[in-house]
Amino acid sequence: MSLVMPKPDEGTIARRAEIAAVLRSIVSADSVIDDPARLRPYESDGLTAYRQPPLVVVLPETTAQISAILAWCHANAVKVVPRGSGTSLSGGALPLADAVLLGLSRFNRVLDIDYADRIAVVQPGVTNLAVTQAVAERGFYYAPDPSSQIACSIGGNVAENSGGVHCLKYGLTTNNVLGAEIVLMDGEIVRIGGRQLDPAGLDLIGIVVGSEGLLGVVTEVTVRILPKPEIARALLIGFPTVESAGQCVADTIAAGIIPAGMEMMDALAIKAAEDFVRVGYPLDVAALLIVELDGVAAECDHLIEEVAAIARANGAVSLRISQDEPERMAFWAGRKAAFPAVGRLAPDYYCMDGTIPRRRLPEVLERMAALSQAYGLGVANVFHAGDGNLHPLILYDANIPGQLEKAEAFGSDILRLCVEVGGVLTGEHGVGVEKRDLMPVMFSETDLAHQQRVKCAFDPELLLNPGKVFPQLHRCAELGRMHVHRGQVPFPDLPRF
Amino acid sequence: MQRRALTPTCDEDVVDAIADAMRDGDRLAIHGGGSKADIGAPTEARRLDMTRLAGVVDYDPAELVLTVRAGTRLAEVEALVATRDQMLAFEPFDHGPLFGRPAGPATIGGVVAAGVAGSQRLSAGAPRDHLLGFRAVSGRGEVFVAGAKVVKNVTGYDLPKLAAGCWGRMFALTELTLKVLPRPRVRATWIIDGLSPGQAVAAMALAMGSQAEVAAAAHVPAALGGALSRTALRIQGFAPSVSARGAMLAAGLAAFGAARMLDADTGAAWWAEIATLGMLPADRPLWRINVPPSGGPAIAALAEARGAAWLFDWAGGLVWVAGDIEPMTMRGAAQQAGGHATLVRAPAAMRAAVPALHPLAPGVAALETRIRRAFDPNGVFETGRFHDAD
Numbered sequence: 001m002s003l004v005m006p007k008p009d010e011g012t013i014a015r016r017a018e019i020a021a022v023l024r025s026i027v028s029a030d031s032v033i034d035d036p037a038r039l040r041p042y043e044s045d046g047l048t049a050y051r052q053p054p055l056v057v058v059l060p061e062t063t064a065q066i067s068a069i070l071a072w073c074h075a076n077a078v079k080v081v082p083r084g085s086g087t088s089l090s091g092g093a094l095p096l097a098d099a100v101l102l103g104l105s106r107f108n109r110v111l112d113i114d115y116a117d118r119i120a121v122v123q124p125g126v127t128n129l130a131v132t133q134a135v136a137e138r139g140f141y142y143a144p145d146p147s148s149q150i151a152c153s154i155g156g157n158v159a160e161n162s163g164g165v166h167c168l169k170y171g172l173t174t175n176n177v178l179g180a181e182i183v184l185m186d187g188e189i190v191r192i193g194g195r196q197l198d199p200a201g202l203d204l205i206g207i208v209v210g211s212e213g214l215l216g217v218v219t220e221v222t223v224r225i226l227p228k229p230e231i232a233r234a235l236l237i238g239f240p241t242v243e244s245a246g247q248c249v250a251d252t253i254a255a256g257i258i259p260a261g262m263e264m265m266d267a268l269a270i271k272a273a274e275d276f277v278r279v280g281y282p283l284d285v286a287a288l289l290i291v292e293l294d295g296v297a298a299e300c301d302h303l304i305e306e307v308a309a310i311a312r313a314n315g316a317v318s319l320r321i322s323q324d325e326p327e328r329m330a331f332w333a334g335r336k337a338a339f340p341a342v343g344r345l346a347p348d349y350y351c352m353d354g355t356i357p358r359r360r361l362p363e364v365l366e367r368m369a370a371l372s373q374a375y376g377l378g379v380a381n382v383f384h385a386g387d388g389n390l391h392p393l394i395l396y397d398a399n400i401p402g403q404l405e406k407a408e409a410f411g412s413d414i415l416r417l418c419v420e421v422g423g424v425l426t427g428e429h430g431v432g433v434e435k436r437d438l439m440p441v442m443f444s445e446t447d448l449a450h451q452q453r454v455k456c457a458f459d460p461e462l463l464l465n466p467g468k469v470f471p472q473l474h475r476c477a478e479l480g481r482m483h484v485h486r487g488q489v490p491f492p493d494l495p496r497f
Numbered sequence: 498m499q500r501r502a503l504t505p506t507c508d509e510d511v512v513d514a515i516a517d518a519m520r521d522g523d524r525l526a527i528h529g530g531g532s533k534a535d536i537g538a539p540t541e542a543r544r545l546d547m548t549r550l551a552g553v554v555d556y557d558p559a560e561l562v563l564t565v566r567a568g569t570r571l572a573e574v575e576a577l578v579a580t581r582d583q584m585l586a587f588e589p590f591d592h593g594p595l596f597g598r599p600a601g602p603a604t605i606g607g608v609v610a611a612g613v614a615g616s617q618r619l620s621a622g623a624p625r626d627h628l629l630g631f632r633a634v635s636g637r638g639e640v641f642v643a644g645a646k647v648v649k650n651v652t653g654y655d656l657p658k659l660a661a662g663c664w665g666r667m668f669a670l671t672e673l674t675l676k677v678l679p680r681p682r683v684r685a686t687w688i689i690d691g692l693s694p695g696q697a698v699a700a701m702a703l704a705m706g707s708q709a710e711v712a713a714a715a716h717v718p719a720a721l722g723g724a725l726s727r728t729a730l731r732i733q734g735f736a737p738s739v740s741a742r743g744a745m746l747a748a749g750l751a752a753f754g755a756a757r758m759l760d761a762d763t764g765a766a767w768w769a770e771i772a773t774l775g776m777l778p779a780d781r782p783l784w785r786i787n788v789p790p791s792g793g794p795a796i797a798a799l800a801e802a803r804g805a806a807w808l809f810d811w812a813g814g815l816v817w818v819a820g821d822i823e824p825m826t827m828r829g830a831a832q833q834a835g836g837h838a839t840l841v842r843a844p845a846a847m848r849a850a851v852p853a854l855h856p857l858a859p860g861v862a863a864l865e866t867r868i869r870r871a872f873d874p875n876g877v878f879e880t881g882r883f884h885d886a887d
Contacts, residue, residue, distance in 0.1 A: 116702045117789040117814075140706070161651045168648070174655065175626050190860045195789040197618060197814055198662070200837035200855045202865050203625050206658025210651050230708045250559040256582055256679035256735075296708060296745065299738030355647045357560050387649040388560070427649040435652070442652055443642070450641045451654045453871035457864065469653065480874065 002405060003050060003433055005467045008098040012078055016055055019078060019100065023058045026068045031106070033057040042083070042101055046148070047091040047434055049350075049404060054081065054095035059103045063181065063189060063219040066102070070217065071187025073100060079463050080185070082213045084124060084156030087148040089351060090432025092160060092212045092468060099466075102217060104155050110134045111220065119178060119195055120225050124155025124218045128162075131223060140225040143170035146428070147336065155218045161210030163428035165261040165335075168386035169294075172428070174209040176224050182208060182216035185459040195222055207454060212430050213465040215458040229294035232260060233304055236331045237311045238285030238318035242266065245287035246361045248314040249385045252291070255310060257303055261292040262386035263335050266365065269342060269380040269393070273334035276341035281334050282318040289385065290331055335382065339393065342380045346395035349380075350407045354418030355427035358388045367417055368392060375410040377403070389427035390418065416441050431469045439471050453479050502528065502544035508632070508640045508671050514545055515638040515669075518877050526880045527665035529568060530602030532592040533611055537664075537853040539845050542880035547606055550671055558583055561648055562629065563677050567606025567670040574605050584680040587623050588615030594773040595783065595842060606670045612662030615772050616713035616731070619705075619811045625661040627676045633660070633668035636873025646674045659868065664854075664883065667872035681712075681733035685743050686764030689754045690725040694718065694797040697728045698790055698813035700753040704730050705790075705812050709746040713768065714812040718797070721776040721806060729759075729767060777806050777819040783842035784827055786816040792834025799830045824851045831855065852884040 012019075020034040033039060039053040060066050073080050079099035086093050095101050107123035110131070114120075115138055122131055128149040131142040145164035146152055152162065158180065163172045170176070179193030193205030208215050239245040245264055252259065265273065265288045274281040281288060289311070293303045304321055311319055322328035334341070343349050356364055365381065372379045378395040392414055396407040415425045415435065419442050425435045439448060448470060455462070456476035466473060503525075505511045518525050524542040528534065551568040558581040565574055571589055578584055590613060591603035607613075614623040630644030643656035660670060692700060697716040704711045713731040717723065732742045747756040759767065770776055777783070786796050793813030800807040805820020818827070824840065824847075831838035837855035840848070857865065866885070870876075879885060 114789075114791070115706060116699075116791045118702075118705060119789070138706075139708075161655065163649065163651075171622070171626065172649070172651070174658070175622060184864075188860055190864060191858070192861065194835065194837075196787045196792075196836040197811060198612065198614075198623065198787045200787070201857050201861070202868060203612075203658045203662055204861070204864065204868075206625055206655060206661075207868075209658075210655045227706050227708050253561065253679070254559055256682065258679060295710065296738055296741050298741035299735060302735055302737040355645075355649050357557070357562075357647060359557075359559065384649070388647055389649045423647050424645045424650040424652045426652050427647075428651055430651055431653065439653065442645075446639050447641045447643065448653075450635060450639070450643070450872065451656065454654055454656070454659075454868060457867035457871045 002408065005052070005096060005433070006473060008096065012098040013055065020056050022072055023056065023069065023100070026072070027058060027060050027065050031059045031061070042086070042095060042103070045083070045086040045088040045091060045093040047089055047094070047432065050091050050094050050433060052095050052097060054101035055098055057101045057103055059106050061106045063183065066183045066217055066219055067187040067189055069100070069102065070183055070185055074186045074461065074463060077461065077463065079466055081465050082159070082217050084153035084159070085127065085151050087152040087156065088160060088430060088432060089353070090426065090430040090434040092430050092432040094433050096467060104153065107155070107219065114195075115140070117195060118225050119222055121220060121222045122154055124158070124221060125153050128152050128154060128157055135225050139228050141228045142223055143176055143226055144173050154221050154223070158209050158218050158221055159211065159213045160430040163389070165263060165384065168262065168384070169258050169260050170226070174206060177205060177209055177221060178224060179222040180205055180208060180218050181220035182218050184216050185461070185464045193222065212432060212469050214455055214469060215464070230296045231300055232292055232294040232328060233300045234290055234292040234322045234328045234331045235304060235307055235311065236281070236320045237289045237291065237316045238282040239287045239289065240285060240315060240317055242287045242365055243362045244314045245289050245385070246358060248289060248311050248316070249358060251310045251314065252307055253386070255306060257306060259291050259307070259386060260294040261290065262384070263290045264288065264383040264385040265335065265338060266381040268378065269338050269382050272341040272345055272380060273338050276344060277333050277337045279330045279333045285317055290335055292328075338382045342393045342395070345380070346378065347397040347399065350394040350396065350411055352390065352392045352394065352411050352414050353426050353429040354415050354423055355387065355389045356418050356421050356423035358385070360421040364390070364417060364421060368414060371410055371413050375406055377407060377410055379410075384427070387427070388423065412438060433468055436469060437471050439469070449474070449479055456480070500543050502546040504546045504549050506549045508634060511545070511634040511669050511671060512638050512640060515634060515636065515877055518543070519638065519875055524880045525877055526882065527610070527669050527878065529604030529607030530570065532598070532603040533607060535596050536592070536841055537882035538849045538884060540880040540882045545669060547669065548604060553577060554672060558677070561677050562646055562674060564646060564672060564674045565605055566672050567604065569605050570601070571603045571605050571608050572601055578677050579680065582680050583677045585627065585675065586617060586621035586678040587627050588617035588621070589613045589624070590615050590772045597779060600773070605673060609661050609673055610663060610665050610670060616715055616768055616810050619714060619814070620710070620712045621678070623661065625658050628657040628661050628673060629676055630674040631657055631660050631670050632672040633670045635668040636875060636877040644674065648676055666878050666883065667869050668878075683736045683739045684731060684733040684761065684764065685739050686759045686767060687730045687732065687743060687746055687756045688759060689728045689750060689756050692716070692726055692728050692753060694794045694809070696753060697726065697809065698793050700728055700750055701730070701812035702790060703749060704746060707746065707749050709742040709749065710734070711746070715771050716809040716813070717776055718808065721808065731764070731768065771808070771810060774817055776808060777817060781805070781819040782821060782840065782847060784818040784822070785839040785841050786818060786831045786836060787839070788814060788816065788831060788834040788836030790814040792836060795834050796830055799826070828855060854883055
């Protein structure tokens with residue numbers, strides 16, 4: 001693999017037995033794993049191309065234990081990698097050979113539900129879907145719905161600022177979280193945000209969400225819950241060209257409609273999905289759009305007709321409107337199975353996650369097709385069309401020497417293209433290790449230094465989840481220095497302004 | 498004596514101003530339209546007037562994205578997006594009228610830096626939820642960017658969250674990229690008169706938990722002019738949906754009394770009064786109490802006991818209190834209710850003695866200070882306004 005992780009500290013590795021013993025003095029003996037065979041399940045997350053067994057795994061059950069673990073690791077300069085359910089698609093929870101892997105799976109309780117204030121307080125190991133299930137009896141739900149929601153944990157959602165197909169209307173994790181308890185690398189426990197809308201002081205919960213486990217270990221999360229919409233209805237629309245599908249999306253938004261979800265698939269993805277689940281997707285179209293409206297029935301009925309008219313005006317060649325819940329689910333079945341369906345086209349696939357300004361979609365798809373030819377690897381596209389978040393799926397065979405590297409190079413080219421047209425490297429999967437080395441494509445060294453100094457404010461020794469997000473690990477002391485300005489030592493002589 | 502304000506017209510000017518300030522050991526007070534200049538302790542720091550860093554850089558309605566320079570007037574931004582039937586969904590407002598000045602000068606940079614959001618914050622979020630990216634000059638005198646110009650992005654730390662509500666204490670924002678959203682076609686305001694504070698919060702909670710998708714919920718007690726208290730719930734969107742949800746809401750709230758709909762003009766005027774706090778006395782100290790909604794009635798009870806005027810916004814989660822209440826008492830009550838209290842308006846002597854922002858727990862305060870120092874190591878932007886000029 002082309003990825004270079006920080007050089008493991010041999011001294012720490014040599015202390016494995018001692019570290020495991022210390023951890024066993026903090027948590028129960030069965031909560032520490034150091035048997036190599038039992039470390040294997042932890043060697044990767046959802047980005048399986050990268051694997052590394054951790055030094056040792058610890059599965060604490062209380063905040064006090066986490067505080068004690070981090071304090072000891074901090075005092076002994078031992079690195080720590082936090083892990084939720086291990087579903088990250090960017091390697092955010094990839095272990096390090098010289099780091100303790102801190103698993104949050106035993107933090108699995110819903111602590112409080114307050115319907116009057118419309119919040120739930122949960123431990124980080126609770127799965128995303130379990131939050132919704134916990135409040136479903138009163139007709140509420142937790143809005144962000146990443147596709148891994150049956151498995152992914154809320155703590156991981158906080159770390160990655162996870163989205164989902166409904167985030168254009170309902171926001172990402174960051175828009176649905178009010179507060180958290182976190183433990184800093186030195187063991188200090190702090191509460192940030194709260195149960196009210198605005199934080200007192202700086203928006204610390206805002207900076208912790210999406211920080212990819214580099215700032216602190218989240219031990220409790222307060223999320224907003226919403227009343228479940230009365231109904232949802234969907235349209236399944238086929239277009240002869242990607243341009244016309246894109247224009248339909250733009251016209252829908254221009255008409256003042258923000259659908260609950262708006263998903264696009266290209267011809268290869270449509271065919272793969274239809275072959276896999278047989279839900280009646282049209283196979284003679286270049287782009288398929290699923291538009292979902294939710295809310296009260298009167299609203300859905302009204303907007304369905306509006307969107308249908310916009311679709312027809314843009315030359316839709318097929319158009320179906322869900323008449324009942326099974327039909328709506330059928331529309332989604334193909335989209336939801338798109339990744340495994342595409343997975344049947346080749347032994348392996350590599351899922352990318354850039355965002356672009358939507359109007360650049362036709363050009364981006366065209367250039368992606370040219371790259372596909374040049375690399376000799378197929379690519380299928382599924383696309384959160386409402387917010388411009390692309391998921392190109394690159395097809396390859398890891399058993400053919402050189403193909404993984406080729407797929408990665410193709411993926412990097414796609415992400416560079418996203419940035420070139422005004423977009424970003426990642427819309428919802430996170431930087432992790434996967435896109436770490438591409439960060440300079442989007443940010444200057446000065447931009448990155450301003451981000452890294454935030455890291456220094458939380459974890460000045462850079463012990464928490466090192467090797468992720470930032471392409472270079474600058475020491476905090478070095479980052480803190482004031483640099484030479486206008487070719488001189490700082491600020492001599494004349495006023496400039 | 499107040500020295501002449503610095504008036505940068507580009508990023509490089511800001512860089513130079515900071516370089517000069519560092520050389521001279523000066524502090525800089527970032528200043529937009531001045532609508533919030535009387536919040537916080539009076540300061541002698543030199544003004545960095547951002548109003549000439551103004552203008553729209555890019556507006557792409559179909560992408561829901563707007564990029565403007567920080568010194569652009571809020572009124573100008575709102576007028577622009579209105580031409581395309583869009584809005585800043587966090588419903589920002591100009592603080593001028595709270596201080597007896599006309600609305601108009603507030604800038605978009607000031608609104609974002611102060612985290613200003615109106616009644617719709619309850620359903621649509623705050624500046625933090627709509628600031629997609631920015632360019633700024635940090636206290637280190639360096640230009641940097643964060644976030645991006647697309648609506649969905651998780652690349653790198655979410656620095657826009659720190660920028661929204663930072664009160665200009667870490668960097669000078671020079672350019673902002675904001676998410677814009679369609680403006681509702683129809684707005685309907687439903688009211689129930691005569692509820693007690695506790696009943697009002699319960700009614701608003703019931704409404705917010707219903708499928709009626711309430712956009713804003715506020716309550717004004719009888720003491721503020723009306724013969725009866727008034728609880729108002731705003732529903733908005735497309736006409737067929739708004740009428741269906743209105744009926745649903747009225748039925749759901751029947752136990753609290755008969756809800757009726759205001760005509761559009763009366764409804765709009767009522768919400769405008771809430772935004773400018775026209776019902777509250779203008780000559781008393783003004784507190785902004787942020788609590789979980791269920792904590793609202795306790796704050797109202799304290800205000801009534803001390804003869805202060807108050808009203809609820811955000812379904813009870815925001816309590817405005819105008820009156821003479823001992824600061825420790827006010828803050829203690831806010832904390833007891835699970836929230837915090839901001840001193841928005843007060844005589845200069847009181848502002849010099851009482852911090853505008855609610856004091857934080859020591860560990861959080863220390864963390865905040867480290868974060869601010871990460872951007873502004875020499876405290877160029879620490880003017881004493883927030884009692885933290887270390």
